[in-house]
Amino acid sequence: MKHYTITVNGIPYNVTVEETAAGAAAPAAAPAPKAASAPAPKAAPAAAGSVAVNAPMPGTILDVKVAPGAAVKAGDVLVILEAMKMENEIVAPQDGTVAAVNVKKGDSVNSGDVLASLN
Numbered sequence: 001m002k003h004y005t006i007t008v009n010g011i012p013y014n015v016t017v018e019e020t021a022a023g024a025a026a027p028a029a030a031p032a033p034k035a036a037s038a039p040a041p042k043a044a045p046a047a048a049g050s051v052a053v054n055a056p057m058p059g060t061i062l063d064v065k066v067a068p069g070a071a072v073k074a075g076d077v078l079v080i081l082e083a084m085k086m087e088n089e090i091v092a093p094q095d096g097t098v099a100a101v102n103v104k105k106g107d108s109v110n111s112g113d114v115l116a117s118l119n
Contacts, residue, residue, distance in 0.1 A: 051094060053117065
């Protein structure tokens, strides 16, 4: 868990960032005098025996780095997502095998769309 103080428009905020088991960060922010505490959002349910890899934000798929059946390790890049003129690497949350890839290069996705699933 890491603690930061961030000032926005002259107001300081204490921010605590906790890494979850999936490797994603779950930030919680509050004004400086108050303690920061907010539960991490729950992931959408996936098919039985698989882990869904969801789009964290709306954007366009620039590249798909894996194919169904490929073995991946936690942190391996699955998809490159362009959002707000920035390239975002969407990585495998855990070791496994790619069960399905639901997007292709050039597709537009919304926040929460399932990009791929792992077994």
